[in-house]
Amino acid sequence: MLTTAAPLEHSRRTSAGRTAVICGDERFDYATLHDRCSRLAAALAALGLQRGDRVAVLAAGCHRYVEAHLAVPAAGFVIVPLNTRHAEPELLDALRRSGARVLLADREPGRLGEAVETTIRFGADYEALLAAAAAPAEPSSPFAATGVTAGVTAGAAFSGATSEDDPAAIFFTGGTTGRSKGVVLTHRNLVANAFHKTLACGLERDDVLLAVAPLFHVAGTAPLLGLVWLGGAIVVLPSFDPAVSLDLIERHGVTVLVPVPTMVAAMVDEQGRRPRDARSLRLIGHAASPIPAEIVRRAHAAFPGAELAHFYGATETSSVVTVLRHEERELDGPRLASCGQPVPGVEVAVVGPDDQRVAPGEVGEVLVRGPSVMAGYWEDPEATATALHQGWYRTGDLGYLDDQSYLFLVDRAKDMIVSGGENVYSVEVENALYEHPAVLEAAVFGLPDERWGEAVHAVVVVREGTSPTPELAEELRDHCRSLIAGYKVPKAIGLRTEPLPKSGPGKILKRQLRDEHAAARAVRAVPTA
């Protein structure tokens, strides 16, 4: 039986003097990290929190957020990381639905504060709380009952009454579609994923991770547990910024980071503008959305010493499902478009509408099974029953497996465009657009169309120094026509210079683009009515 307390206890014993977390000018070793985490646990227990109670966090990336991720579940409570880009009503909804009793926040909580019993502000408040907490001593007998048990401020070591099937975290995520759901990940889920991720990244004790993905997203927190277990170092930054990230890589000898594709593109651009010494990088994993081939090419050119790896996963799978290692070696091969093979411990099946497995090469829905698959959605048996069946999680993604189980995603089930009776996978069109030198970002989606049912529509952010002219739009359509079938070529391309709207983890919000487009059309429609 292992809970998320295990890595924290392990690193205290095996790596006490090694650097654990670097945040700005602060640097904590594993002895200090453990001490701070156990003080946080004791302080929460002193507030009257019981095993299983929820603790929400609303904050930018910082060492205190890392502490909360480690200490809250280790003490038997449940962490609810809130998406800082959500609007107040969405945050209130998550707080209320989770029934969180405590909110940890780095900002004025406003109305959110009224939804919880206690708000603890990161900074002076938090530090005072830790200082006042009883410094917990380790029980001298390994057989002694330890941990924060119901109603008792034991505060000692973390491993206690918590079971591996207890919830450890609830991530409220609607992704890019529908109403937000609370993904419940148990200790067992997170521990399994820690092993999967560590193996998939080949993480080692001497690795230095730059936590670029937001800490309210599972992809941002997924590498943490494994790294703590190994005694590696974690560099935290408030939020992603390509220049700051490269500075930190140079300054701390960062070896690993797992950004999302849009972050990779931004870092490549920044490295081109002002090169840093990034030779310490050995692995740039990327996750959360498909990566255009051209971005891989540019990343390999910008960071030639680093392995590039493509991870595929979901919040519901605690993150990693498949990995394509060394994709820089696949630059001219057919597998560059793949997100790799299932990692040891995780199974993938692709099924047709009848739930039968389809043949290699045939597109179907991607199903995932393994110990890292969520327990279910928080207090939502209906959504849970729809998503989980006999341990299999229905991702809603469409894809196919080749004969060696390399997974090729073609699209989100709901994003696939049906135009003139033909299926158009938007990622293919986006890939074509990205191959044009003027394209910085591209999003392709379907718009209702009387003639075609859905019309393929593209929004493109042009590179600095390029003018978003109608001529360029026409040139891009010609460019696409030279690469993909005519029915896949966007019927219209909207050019812009401002970045595309993105969700917390950096996924492009196509729904928002689609809504913006519909709104604009409605406005235009008024005068002629």
Place this chain on the structure above:
Amino acid sequence: MLTTAAPLEHSRRTSAGRTAVICGDERFDYATLHDRCSRLAAALAALGLQRGDRVAVLAAGCHRYVEAHLAVPAAGFVIVPLNTRHAEPELLDALRRSGARVLLADREPGRLGEAVETTIRFGADYEALLAAAAAPAEPSSPFAATGVTAGVTAGAAFSGATSEDDPAAIFFTGGTTGRSKGVVLTHRNLVANAFHKTLACGLERDDVLLAVAPLFHVAGTAPLLGLVWLGGAIVVLPSFDPAVSLDLIERHGVTVLVPVPTMVAAMVDEQGRRPRDARSLRLIGHAASPIPAEIVRRAHAAFPGAELAHFYGATETSSVVTVLRHEERELDGPRLASCGQPVPGVEVAVVGPDDQRVAPGEVGEVLVRGPSVMAGYWEDPEATATALHQGWYRTGDLGYLDDQSYLFLVDRAKDMIVSGGENVYSVEVENALYEHPAVLEAAVFGLPDERWGEAVHAVVVVREGTSPTPELAEELRDHCRSLIAGYKVPKAIGLRTEPLPKSGPGKILKRQLRDEHAAARAVRAVPTA
């Protein structure tokens, strides 16, 4: 939920065409391995075996033994690997106590055949059985009930009714002391250990393992599951031979092996006599007993490109507990004598007689906890209750942890010599002996002594070309005196040229040496009586 079926299914899907097993001139890819394993499962089910039934194996190393290790538990049965060095009465005891219904054997079973319903001889019989078995098809729905369920010859894929808490294997082991006990390892134990071992060895997809340790011992089988999961290659040999091993390393580009210290010493000697190209070796792990510092030194000189790693574990822990990576870098440091730190997933505590943790540096009994710790001893609740307490396994080993949880073993609890009121840890005396160039093997133990309580006694195998003279014995005692305290110096040293008696896994049988000595003394005592 993961059973040992998972890696077998995983590699079939992800590594079908890659080399799985090399045995003599035979070479099977993962598609073939899976096919053969599922045929074996179907054949056993056709014999009427039910979920949980035991299948014993008595054989030298071969690809069929690997198949049995993978297929028997994956199909929901329990494998009972028998120690080929045990005498018939011991084997009969293990067979009867396990209640095995089937025996797989590469030899005439004799009376053993009478103890089971069916004996299947490796070779033609086995191949005929596989050929006749229904080639199982994969169920097309991932939701279909699969696997060999009680009484039903489903034969299809392996993942079925088996639960992760079901026994997967029973290893009958008495180690070097006492009556043999059946260590029950569950699917969960073996899966957890596969992750621990893979992480601890840094195993990768391109690794080629030489399975030098016997396949009836947990240390011999421990790396297999992880390697199958990754799609790596396994080279099997009938039994350890230093020359054959080096030939295989050269021929197949072996990258990893995990022998026992006596095997390392033998390979170093052989490489000195007739050097092979062993540059493919990246990791020589060693396990099962303490390694003399001098052997590490010689191994590093003989295989300078390979990392040396010391593993500590027990059958009861599914093998790996701690690892000292890169011990060749510790040659002049204090940690060379350590067996390293607990691997992620495994906890170690050192306790005194009162079951309280002792301070760093203080000697106590080594306790181990984690998901790889056995379920218990087969049908032996008393022994189980003695060995397991609140998930902790009492190893019976004595040792201490330093301030970074590096574990230093001082001796088996039962092997420690108390001479003149002083504790003598035999490993320290053996280390001193090994530093003398004439010493090939050394074993130190206590003999009953009227004056000292116990007298420190040594048996030494001298190196080829050295004469086992009384002068040499005296020289060795002087040599020891220059290195360790007087009370630790052997009162007598028996010199010999024939190898020391060893258990299956290559552990020196001190009990047998002690018994031989007692017998010889009894014989000598007769004439004077």
